[in-house]
Amino acid sequence: MTGLPFLSQAQQMSCCQTPGATASFAMLASDKQFKSSHEEPLPFHYKSVAGTDITYPTADGKTAHAFVIKSQKPTDNYVFVIHEWWGLNDYIKQESEKIYNDLGNVNVIALDLYDNQIATTREDAAKYMGAVNTERAKAIIEGAFKYVGPKAKIGTIGWCFGGGWSLQTSLLAGKQAAACVMYYGMPEKDIARLMLLNTDVLCIYGSQDQWITPKVIADFQADMKSAGKKIIVKEYNADHAFANPSNPKFDKTATEDAYKHVMEFFKSRLK
Template structure:
């Protein structure tokens, strides 16, 4: 109970004064309770980096070098700076784009490999793996936690907006991400406005403001783990309620697994569930991109 209290306290910004005065029976706190105004969903999730259980549940990625198709690109961002991303262009001219958003490790070679997998499976779609860490990549959980905590919302949004401008005015954009990137996948769909045609989020923190969810131009596929202590079933249930209140469609696939079950470098990796989730994501993206075959 003490660990749960500590974790939820890190996720929440305030506790009511009345509740704080009850010393004998502390109030039940939900990890899906709303944070104070000004702290968005991705910032709340970043607070988990201070939790030892969360950090300890992520083994450092094994050494890996990607040597396949694709190249690093640079584009202007809406804050007057520039950003880099890993791009694999479609072999035919296309306005369809899949934005791939990395985990808390950063844009490493594993993410480039994942981008290449989708490039091979989604013919006619341009793949862009965004770099929300501005070139920094972590090799240990401690480094990853610091990088995730260091992300400024305004900068991340400027990078995403810059990528949307790079894609062009006629772009049809879907997004996919895991963990840290799962939350930012949903934020990307929100920022994309009418360009958004799809959003897949793996065990990422959902947006909690119904007013924002009402602006979504696409449905959402949410992939979660029932054993996840952080993005837990209660958080997922609240997300479903919020999406219903916003009159938006969300499809939830929940697996009897733990957080980051789709990451091969994670000790809780499940090959079975990972394969099933990938198949579901692929089917969803093909449908939303209106791809043939």
């Protein structure tokens, strides 16, 4: 995914893909260079102190799976965590709990856009990522909105695949959207859709990224300006998935700096 700076290097993971408006990014699932750039995660088991796995109904007549950590004191603040291309595994659950602990009084819900499928190989990750159905993903997200309720103030965060879906989740959240963090995720390119966005966006990426390139980000900035929306860009002299310690091009300094900005961004908007 991105960061996970609190895990040992041997325990890390990686990222990527996106939704309908940016469906061209799904083609990366068959890109050999893209797949080989993601180190396969070593076996890792994490037992959460506070989190639980839940299911909830979706409008398509099915159920969805998520990992939830509820605040110790009642609050309408929620952070939706969107996994990267491995799926909602124990790494994502640990990252979710770190965000929960570092933000303080907040609820965290990590969505499962793979419907209980977890990849342990690049081949499976590419297959699951490429098979994500936009309408099903939207049903999972909208079901989560009903689960948290109409008073919830929602922040979103994701990495690559999850970065693109973080933005889409904030778009779907409408007036409930309060903060959106995208780590090297594919942007929405439809200005008319961006005009519906109800929150600022923190966009984090590496200038050496061959997929989420400086031009992709520059175009996104221009589109956000045209839509009358605020975007904060944090660029690092780093490669794709630079915040993933299992990546040979992991950048510890950039990862730690980016995470500080994420915390500041969330804390100022989820008060």
